Amino acid sequence: MNKTNFDRARYRHFYNQMCRIRAFERAAIKAKDENLVLGAIHPSIGQEAAAVGVCGNLRREDILLSTHRGHGHTLCKGADPQAMMLELLGKTGGNCGGKGGSMHIADFGVGMLGANGVVGANINIAVGAAHAIKLKGEDKVVTCIFGDGAINRGPFLEGLNWAKIYNLPVLFVCEDNGYSATTNTKDTTAGAGPVARAQSLGLEAESRDGNDVVGVDIATRDLLSRVKKKGPHLLHLKTYRLGGHTSTDPAKYRPDGEADGKWSEDPIARCRDMLKQAGLTDEALTDIEMAATSEMDGIYERARDAAFPPAANAYTDVQDIGDPRSQAF
């Protein structure tokens, strides 16, 4: 990094965003432990630089598709964390009115077309969204984030091939945390991985340190401009999931000490060091972190008090023709 052109304000903002994601997820884990989050949550603690470095480059009108581990992506795309927390608790005011939960958060108002409970399913949807953008001649890009495990599902081949032959504006981002649920992904993946697979289909692809928010930011910015001119690209971000697969997974399958060792590469701590070198004080950085924590704690408190949606809402938004409100049985 060249210190003279280090954009302090930008990375101060990115640091803030990473802190907000972590504080949101810490609050969500607490809510899960207190039995107020009803379903499973998949925290992204340790992977925040990927979310912020990628999504921090998207405009509101750009489109994002995410995964079951998508709180960070969604927050950075501009979704309201209060609505997200309400959704996690299944309450009125949640992004999906309590119908989706953590794994199905969407906020169409900010171009976030959904997390997905089915690994890899977002890839085909993303290329279709890009196909529509191309048909309509709009100036938008689609970013599709998926895990390292998703590259072993069929849609990875079908979707990347599709994006390439139609030359669609999609940035594929493989957020590689090393694990597919509880299995080490390298044990189930043949060949050299996502970059090689993408290149074999003629996409330009590159690998970056996913815990370096500056590197992710620069790579994403560059790739997005290439996507607009030249069609689909893939960015492979190597990172690490510091917690379990879900918030309640003790992750005992990992070698002893693996996660402890990886805390030294915590992307938030690394960004903090960088900002300190660039002249920000410890005090200022701690203030940012504490403000994030109190924001998200407040959000959780308010979500606790909210009401569950009325049971009758179970019948809305199924379909217009054959609406269950007129014929459910």
Add this chain to the structure above:
Amino acid sequence: MKTMTYLEAGRAGLAEMMRQDGSVWALGEDLGRGGVFGQYHGLQDEFGSDRIADTPISESCILGSAVGAAMMGTRPVVEMRFADFALCAVDELVNQAAKARYMFGGQARVPMVVREPSGMWRSSAAQHSQSLESWYTHIPGLVVVMPATPADNKFLLMESIRCNDPVVYLEHKDLWSLEGPVDDQTETLPIGKARVARPGSDLTIVSWSAMFHRALEAAAILATQNVDAEVIDLRTLWPWDRQCVCESVQKTGHLLIVHEAVQVSGFGAEISSVVTENCFGDLKSAPRRLAAPRIPISYAPTMEDEVRVSASQIVEAALTQIGT
């Protein structure tokens, strides 16, 4: 009024919608060459290769990308080539298309039509002959349409394209060359309305798709034996026109349901249950189903015929049911 085949009528319906609405487009394998049966013949010349798009053999991406494109405000018409191949895209249809609107709390609309040529046709055997309509009726969020006539294939396709829900549109391969009158005027045909194709007073026969034509043949034979059968073409399976069927059963007291799909867990079971629950007092006999045995579809005609319900079997079943 024009005479058209079932295939031509479907093509005319799609072309008409594409002229009316620039957001309508079709995608599938070999569409530029007209599609496997010619349903798209000439459309790429008129609409270009962006709107009549040739795709790779990627069923999951054909359907999945249509979900994304529909959520972005276009109206994709997806060609699955054979209903059997749609099984390569079950996640995209069932978990994505059918769920997006609900799961996202009403933020999404998925206005897409999934065309699935279905049913037995020219010894196509086990992987190219199935009738899987009852599966789709089981999935909240989907609309299920099965046209039996050229006119219906035009106007129900147009209505399906206008519909804001994902529609599974099952055309029968054995009907492609069937001719019939089709109105030139753009008329609308609401989804969910059955048609009493032949009024009668002695027995109600409910059917759909190609089997509807066997039911009509059977009714003509029954008429020669002084049995006046009412024949209903259900046209759409979700939603389905209970009122039409129940009113008919209230009049005739006997219900025979005929379909090409396997009888076990077929849609006939649903119709039979609903009629029994709602019209028990009107029934003079237990509702009966006539459909395929639970065996895969064979290649050789001798064995293929085992799963094919014939007009004479319908006649026989009807006579037994009314006790003559």
